[in-house]
Amino acid sequence: MYPEYPNLYQRARKATYFSQEEAAELLGLSAESMKQYESGRRTPSDDTVHRMAELYNIPWLVLSLPADERESFLAENHVVSGEEKSVVDMTSRELQKAIADREAALAERRAAEDARAKMAEDMAALKKLHADSVASGEKQQEEIDALRKKLKELKDKPVEVAVMSVDQEKIDAARAEATAAMQRKLDQAVDDKKRLKDARKKLESELTELRTKLENAEKNEKRAQMSKDKDLVVFDVAFGQAQEDINKLHGLYIRVRNRGDDELAEKLRKALLALAESVRGCAE
Numbered sequence: 001m002y003p004e005y006p007n008l009y010q011r012a013r014k015a016t017y018f019s020q021e022e023a024a025e026l027l028g029l030s031a032e033s034m035k036q037y038e039s040g041r042r043t044p045s046d047d048t049v050h051r052m053a054e055l056y057n058i059p060w061l062v063l064s065l066p067a068d069e070r071e072s073f074l075a076e077n078h079v080v081s082g083e084e085k086s087v088v089d090m091t092s093r094e095l096q097k098a099i100a101d102r103e104a105a106l107a108e109r110r111a112a113e114d115a116r117a118k119m120a121e122d123m124a125a126l127k128k129l130h131a132d133s134v135a136s137g138e139k140q141q142e143e144i145d146a147l148r149k150k151l152k153e154l155k156d157k158p159v160e161v162a163v164m165s166v167d168q169e170k171i172d173a174a175r176a177e178a179t180a181a182m183q184r185k186l187d188q189a190v191d192d193k194k195r196l197k198d199a200r201k202k203l204e205s206e207l208t209e210l211r212t213k214l215e216n217a218e219k220n221e222k223r224a225q226m227s228k229d230k231d232l233v234v235f236d237v238a239f240g241q242a243q244e245d246i247n248k249l250h251g252l253y254i255r256v257r258n259r260g261d262d263e264l265a266e267k268l269r270k271a272l273l274a275l276a277e278s279v280r281g282c283a284e
Contacts (some may be wrong), residue, residue: 007037008061009038009052013056016055018055020034026055049061075203119210119214123210138271140192140193143189250272253265253272
């Protein structure tokens with residue numbers, strides 16, 4: 001419908017055969033304002049757009065979209081029932097579906113972005129916990145080493161005995177009590193270290209899982225962005241198919257080479273090289 005007129009408001013007016021001056025008068029606008037709207041130098045208000053839609057009897061001018069998004073939506077082509085159409089060529093039902101698809105895609109993209117941001121935040125928190133855990137583990141190991149050293153010194157320490165007034169049993173009991181107390185502290189420190197090690201392993205597992213989820217979220221977000229560009233979608237599908245075909249060709253070449261058919265293998269090798277050169281030429 002009047003593709004030679006790139007401006008949407010101009011296209012809408014031309015579809016009803018109003019002159020620019022006639023439309024301006026009926027809309028209560030100055031001729032200059034009308035010119036600016038149809039040249040893209042100014043954007044009409046929502047009220048003006050509604051009046052245009054009523055005058056031209058073209059409902060697609062009035063969309064349930066923010067003003068800053070309406071024109072870009074109208075200017076783009078959209079896939080409806082497998083067919084690419086401009087907004088002006090759609091039926092009312094197709095237009096409603098295109099808007100609904102757009103809203104769904106935007107909601108999905110926002111959800112993906114929010115999920116990725118939350119996972120990135122969680123990963124940063126887990127990394128900090130892991131770093132703190134490693135630092136605590138190093139400190140605990142230092143404490144364990146110090147306790148072991150003290151325990152060894154206590155066990156190896158010679159008994160200082162006064163010649164006449166020594167109660168050997170009391171000395172032995174005191175030493176045994178001190179040794180037991182030190183051993184308890186050492187055992188507790190070792191248990192604490194084991195619990196910290198187990199907690200750190202759990203953190204590392206959670207970090208790995210979260211990292212995988214974050215990578216998948218980024219891939220999904222990238223696919224969502226790609227889906228907005230129809231040429232990119234087609235390219236991605238074709239590229240994937242080409243990669244698959246090239247892998248098959250390479251596999252056939254390897255099979256022929258391994259069975260000892262040198263003449264045929266050389267032909268296949270040259271064919272692959274020629275294909276590679278052709279592909280390289282496409283990118284220039």
